[in-house]
Amino acid sequence: MSAITTARSSSSPDGLDWKQIRRYGAIGLVVLGALVTLLTGFNLGWLVIGAWLGLLVWQPFHAILIFYSIISIYPVLRVISISLRPTSGLLSRSLDIIPPGATLDSYAQIFSEEAFLAWLWNTIVITVTVSIIGVIVAATGAYAFSRWRFPGRRPALIFLLTTQMIPAGMLLVPLYVIVAQLGLTNNISGLMLAYITTAVPFSIWILKGYYDTIPPDLEEAAMVDGCNRLESFWRIILPLSTPALSIVFLFNFLGAWAEFLVAKVILVSPDVWTWSLGLNDLIGTFNTDWGKYAAGSVIVTIPVLLLFTWQSKYLISGLTLGGVKG
């Protein structure tokens, strides 16, 4: 907080022009970085550090945000970079983003040498089913919680919170035993239903919070105009809750798309694997197929990033409006 005030008040009461001082300090740090770079045999890293420290003195907010943005994005760039490496240079120690001799070989290899398309297909089927059904179930359930005071409402809401505390293993053991007892291992239908269920409590919670911020007058007005309860839900509440519905769809989608532990226990045979199990296998073995792994992870991340950016305008409003008293 103190940093924020210094940044705001550029000319302080003691007569010193801090803006000027900070600018000189910044230039000094950049020069210092350049000097160390020369002294250490042209190690450009020091120049980068010097430049960043200079920026920190001159524009502290931007320096911190740039630093954190790099931390956020660098591992992603690295994966893209590794997926472009030629097979001979896979185990390179370079920090280059675009590797020398970049090729798309890894992308071809993961399709031709692994059953990647089958993994993708299995995951797509599971994810699409789970997201659609999950949103429908949660949207109607949350509406009941938001608009009616019925006996059992409070215990039910507390139960929904409690389900969030259940350790994965606590469901994993009985689910596995039930599935094995029924001889249903390697079957995706049980997995899909389990995914829908685990996502429902959180979805209901978010949606309920969001519906609460929509004034009931709107529906009452619609009902005066001749809508019944369900019509007014369908025509008024659902269109107004697009942000929250998007979030819930996104959570369902992300949860099922990348789920790992339950799938690992239930889907044993490789021909029903989802991509997360397949990619885990590529890394888990002693011969690490780093290039193929990287190519695969770029491919599976693209649809998620697209969905995320498409819905990012809803992210903040959908998540927090429920928590803030409207």
Added chain:
Amino acid sequence: MAASSTALSPRSPFSLQRILRWGLYLTPVAIFLAIFLAVSSGEFSGLTSQGIIDTLLFVVPLIIVLLVGALVLQFLLFQFLDKVVKTPHAMPYTLLAPAVVALVLFMVYPLIFNVLLAFSDLRRETFPCYSSVLTRAPDLDCSVLYSPQYAVENFTKVFFRVRDGEIVRDENGNPEFGRLLRTRDSTFPILLARTIIWTLVNVFFHVTIGMALAMIMNQKIRFKGIYRSLIVIPWAIPGIIVYLTWKQEFHAQYGFVNNLIEAFGGQAISWLDDPFYAFVAIIFVNVWLGIPFYMVMLLGGLQSISAEYYEAAQMDGASALQRFRNITIPLLRPILIPAITLDVIWTFNKADLIVAMTNGGPSESTNILVTGLYNAAFGTAATLEFGFASAFSIIIFIILFLFAIIWITTSGGLKEIYDR
């Protein structure tokens, strides 16, 4: 509200927005056609056209049956509740029915079954006893399936070392702690302590760094949108990709973490082979992963605080620290407390990260309670003693539940969620 304004605004039929939206709708169709074309001339990348048709013939009827069946059943349920039971709450109960059925079948029933399992002697050897599908070996004794005796044994084994039905005691008569996994350090108190450290450190960094970033983002600065989309990226990447990628990047020789350290003349660290550094590595990854969520939540909260409060406080001569303590924190409470509650629960239960990155290693030194449970049931030390694993999971749940009750009652943060 954003949704209503776009719905009301007139649009030309060929606006960029509309083209983009149709592109988005058509992408799945295009992907599906591409996959189908790729496999049309035979097997490609593990997939055949017959395989696609088989899955579709299985999944599409499943979805239709689920949706139509649910609608019909809901209609019947509504008529029953409304006409026969004559409850005034027929509508909400009907709307909730699908969620209730799903939760009962796949959450409540497994949980009850889990308690039942703690009263069983379910092991790899006795598994056929508990199944009607699997064939039983002739010499398998299936006379007693569930008994309180088993439960006592299962729960005792979580805490203490049991040999021949007796708790093993040292020379002073104190009971010895039992090994949950293979190594001597995998006892319950050690795993519990590690879980608490793991949770506290993670949540602390999530809150502080997330808060700092949100406060900076709440200032008037340029390029805010760019920064926000960059910072949110870790959140958008599938978790398992994050774990496996960071596992690679902590590789002693080829990971960029060590490459960076070496570039500045430091000593390479064999991150995942050293108990301490492996723990540091998994904490780092989880902190990295959790910050965007906090930043988004807290930024939303900060933006909802009216600037008038700060102006008034400034006029009264409140310092920056005082303004933070007396305005920001109290007004952020409705967001902060639920966020921390959820984060504590999520971090406590974060099994997949550790299983994917270290699998509890090296030598079981990075296991927390939930990964200990996973490994005891399915993982490296798998003894497939499900009775014991169920007892273990119940103990973990009780700990978390007690914590949550205490935390929620003392902070009072979730009150408004129920009291609306």
